[in-house]
Amino acid sequence: MDSTEELGADERFMTEALKEASKALARDEVPIGAVVVVNGKIIARAHNLTETLVDPTAHAEMQAITAATAAIGGKYLPEATIYVTVEPCPMCAAALYWAQMGKLVYGAHDPKRGYSLISPALLHPKTVVNKGVLSNQAALLMKDFFRKKR
Numbered sequence: 001m002d003s004t005e006e007l008g009a010d011e012r013f014m015t016e017a018l019k020e021a022s023k024a025l026a027r028d029e030v031p032i033g034a035v036v037v038v039n040g041k042i043i044a045r046a047h048n049l050t051e052t053l054v055d056p057t058a059h060a061e062m063q064a065i066t067a068a069t070a071a072i073g074g075k076y077l078p079e080a081t082i083y084v085t086v087e088p089c090p091m092c093a094a095a096l097y098w099a100q101m102g103k104l105v106y107g108a109h110d111p112k113r114g115y116s117l118i119s120p121a122l123l124h125p126k127t128v129v130n131k132g133v134l135s136n137q138a139a140l141l142m143k144d145f146f147r148k149k150r
Contacts, residue, residue, distance in 0.1 A: 049063060086110050
């Protein structure tokens with residue numbers, strides 16, 4: 001697969017993650033969405049549910065990891081790619097480490113709570129990272145959400 005085809009797939013799957021973020025927004029949750037893909041097929045979809053579940057760990061990534069491991073029947077995801085609209089926090093990056101996620105693709109950088117502020121080593125050393133995919137759309141969702149909250 002050449003880089004043009006991969007970029008197209010990354011944008012296509014990030015669009016699906018943005019749809020999940022919109023579901024979170026509709027529930028008055030922080031609008032972050034995620035999808036997990038294996039062999040070009042979405043095996044898990046999730047969005048933030050921290051308010052709905054009254055659970056500070058119910059981030060989109062955590063929900064997606066749980067759904068993906070259930071879908072494959074195992075706890076490791078080295079063949080999987082997770083698409084998430086915003087850079088994962090340290091908790092989610094560590095969970096991606098333990099799941100041995102093959103690839104992480106995220107949209108908007110999180111300058112306040114993103115894992116890269118703490119350490120890129122929070123991810124598994126074999127995890128490939130592609131950042132900035134459809135970042136403007138993801139950032140706009142976040143800015144609009146927090147603007148309305150203030």
